[in-house]
Amino acid sequence: xxxxxxxxxxxxxxxxxxxxxxxxxxxxxxxxxxxxxxxxxxxxxxxxxxxxxxxxxxxxxxxxxxxxxxxxxxxxxxxxxxxxxxxxxxxxxxxxxxxxxxxxxxxxxxxxxxxxxxxxxxxxxxxxxxxxxxxxxxxxxxxxxxxxxxxxxxxxxxxxxxxxxxxxxxxxxxxxxxxxxxxxxxxxxxxxxxxxxxxxxxxxxxxxxxxxxxxxxxxxxxxxxxxxxxxxxxxxxxxxxxxxxxxxxxxxxxxxxxxxxxxxxxxxxxxxxxxxxxxxxxxxxxxxxxxxxxxxxxxxxxxxxxxxxxxxxxxxxxxxxxxxxxxxxxxxxxxxxxxxxx
Amino acid sequence: xxxxxxxxxxxxxxxxxxxxxxxxxxxxxxxxxxxxxxxxxxxxxxxxxxxxxxxxxxxxxxxxxxxxxxxxxxxxxxxxxxxxxxxxxxxxxxxxxxxxxxxxxxxxxxxxxxxxxx
Numbered sequence: 001x002x003x004x005x006x007x008x009x010x011x012x013x014x015x016x017x018x019x020x021x022x023x024x025x026x027x028x029x030x031x032x033x034x035x036x037x038x039x040x041x042x043x044x045x046x047x048x049x050x051x052x053x054x055x056x057x058x059x060x061x062x063x064x065x066x067x068x069x070x071x072x073x074x075x076x077x078x079x080x081x082x083x084x085x086x087x088x089x090x091x092x093x094x095x096x097x098x099x100x101x102x103x104x105x106x107x108x109x110x111x112x113x114x115x116x117x118x119x120x121x122x123x124x125x126x127x128x129x130x131x132x133x134x135x136x137x138x139x140x141x142x143x144x145x146x147x148x149x150x151x152x153x154x155x156x157x158x159x160x161x162x163x164x165x166x167x168x169x170x171x172x173x174x175x176x177x178x179x180x181x182x183x184x185x186x187x188x189x190x191x192x193x194x195x196x197x198x199x200x201x202x203x204x205x206x207x208x209x210x211x212x213x214x215x216x217x218x219x220x221x222x223x224x225x226x227x228x229x230x231x232x233x234x235x236x237x238x239x240x241x242x243x244x245x246x247x248x249x250x251x252x253x254x255x256x257x258x259x260x261x262x263x264x265x266x267x268x269x270x271x272x273x274x275x276x277x278x279x280x281x282x283x284x285x286x287x288x289x290x291x292x293x294x295x296x297x298x299x300x301x302x303x304x305x306x307x308x309x310x311x312x313x314x315x316x317x318x319x320x321x322x323x324x325x326x327x328x329x330x331x332x333x334x335x336x337x338x339x340x341x342x
Numbered sequence: 343x344x345x346x347x348x349x350x351x352x353x354x355x356x357x358x359x360x361x362x363x364x365x366x367x368x369x370x371x372x373x374x375x376x377x378x379x380x381x382x383x384x385x386x387x388x389x390x391x392x393x394x395x396x397x398x399x400x401x402x403x404x405x406x407x408x409x410x411x412x413x414x415x416x417x418x419x420x421x422x423x424x425x426x427x428x429x430x431x432x433x434x435x436x437x438x439x440x441x442x443x444x445x446x447x448x449x450x451x452x453x454x455x456x457x458x459x460x
Contacts, residue, residue: 024418040433043432050444087367091360095360102352330407340374341393
C-alpha cells in the first residue's frame with residue numbers, strides 16, 4: 001500500500017527499494033534490458049548477412065531453390081510451405097504464451113498450466129522442424145561441381161530443370177580407397193570422399209549431350225550479356241541463374257576440382273560458400289534461443305504446477321518468461337523474411 | 343503486489359492479433375511463391391517492390407508482436423521509447439553502414455583486374 005505512489009517519494013524511499021522506475025518491476029525491466037541487447041546481437045548477425053549478400057549480390061543462392069522440401073512429399077518442389085508451417089507453429093505458441101500470461105493475471109492456475117503446456121509443445125515442434133530443415137540442407141539434393149577458381153557449377157537438362165549428379169554420373173572402374181587412420185602410415189586420414197569422382201561426372205556429362213551447366217551468376221539482360229555467345233539465352237531468365245551453352249559447359253567442366261554434395265561450413269552445393277555459414281549460424285543461434293526458451297518454460301511450468309506463484313500471489317514470472325518467448329518469435333519473423341522471402 | 347495497475351483480460355484482442363499475424367504470413371507466403379513479375383522485376387531505390395512489401399509486412403508483424411504480445415502498449419511511455427527508439431536507431435545506422443560498404447566491395451571486385459571467382 002505504501003508503494004502505491006512511486007513518484008515524489010521521500011529520499012529514504014527512493015534508495016530503499018520501494019521505487020519502480022518506468023512503472024515496471026525490477027525483473028521485468030532487466031528482461032527488457034536483456035531483450036534490447038539480444039535484439040542488437042541478432043541485428044548484428046543479420047546485418048552481417050546483408051553485408052555479405054551485397055558483396056556477392058551477383059552470385060547469391062536463390063532461397064526458393066534451396067528450401068524446397070516438405071515432409072512425406074518426396075521429389076515435389078514445395079518452396080516456402082514448410083517454413084511457413086514452422087512460422088505458424090511459432091506464432092501460435094506465442095499466442096498460447098500470451099494467453100497463459102492473461103490467465104496468470106486472473107490467477108487461474110489451471111488455465112496457466114494448460115497454456116504453458118501448449119507453448120512448450122509448440123516450441124518443441126519448432127525445434128524439431130528446424131532440425132529436419134537442417135538435415136535436408138546438409139544432405140543436399142542435386143550435388144554440384146566446384147571449379148579451380150572457386151565458383152560452383154550446377155547441372156540442368158535442356159528445359160532448364162535441375163539434374164542430380166546421381167542421374168548422369170558414369171561409373172568408372174577406378175579403385176579409390178578412403179584413407180582412414182588404420183590404413184595410414186602415420187596419423188593420416190582424409191575427409192569422406194564424395195559419391196562420384198570428378199572423372200565420373202565429366203564422363204557422364206560427355207555421355208549425355210542434352211545436359212547443360214548452370215553457373216552461380218544471376219542473369220541480367222545488359223548489352224554485354226545479350227551478345228555473349230557463351231550464354232544459353234533461351235534458358236537464362238532475368239533474376240534467375242545463368243545457363244551456359246553446351247560448348248561452354250564442356251569447357252567449364254574441364255576446370256572442375258571438387259565434387260560438392262550437400263552443405264557444410266566449408267562449401268555447399270547451393271552456391272556462395274558464405275550462404276551456408278550464415279544459414280547455420282543465424283538459424284542455429286535462433287534455434288538455440290528457442291531451445292533455451294523451452295527449457296525455461298518447462299521450469300516455470302513446473303513452478304506453476306507446484307503452486308509457487310499461487311502462493312506468491314503473482315504470476316509475474318510467467319509474464320517475464322513470456323517476454324523472452326515473444327522475443328524469440330520476433331527474431332524468427334525477421335529471420336524468415338531475410339532467409340526465405342527476400 | 344500493491345502497484346497492480348487494473349488489469350483487464352483481453353483475450354479477444356489476442357485472437358485478433360493472431361488473426362492479423364496469420365493473414366500477413368499467408369500473404370507473404372503467397373507472394374513468395376508466386377513472385378509476380380510486376381512486383382519482382384520493378385525496382386524502387388535499388389530494391390525490388392516485392393522486397394519492399396516483404397520488409398513492410400515484417401515490420402508490421404514486429405509491431406504487433408512487441409506492442410500486443412509483449413504488452414508494450416500497456417507500459418509507460420518512458421519504458422516504451424527507451425526500448426524501441428535506441429534499437430530502431432542503432433539497427434538503421436548499422437544497416438546503412440554495412441550495406442553501403444558491402445555494395446562498395448562488390449564494385450571493387452567487379453572492376454578489379456584480377457578474376458577471383460571463375
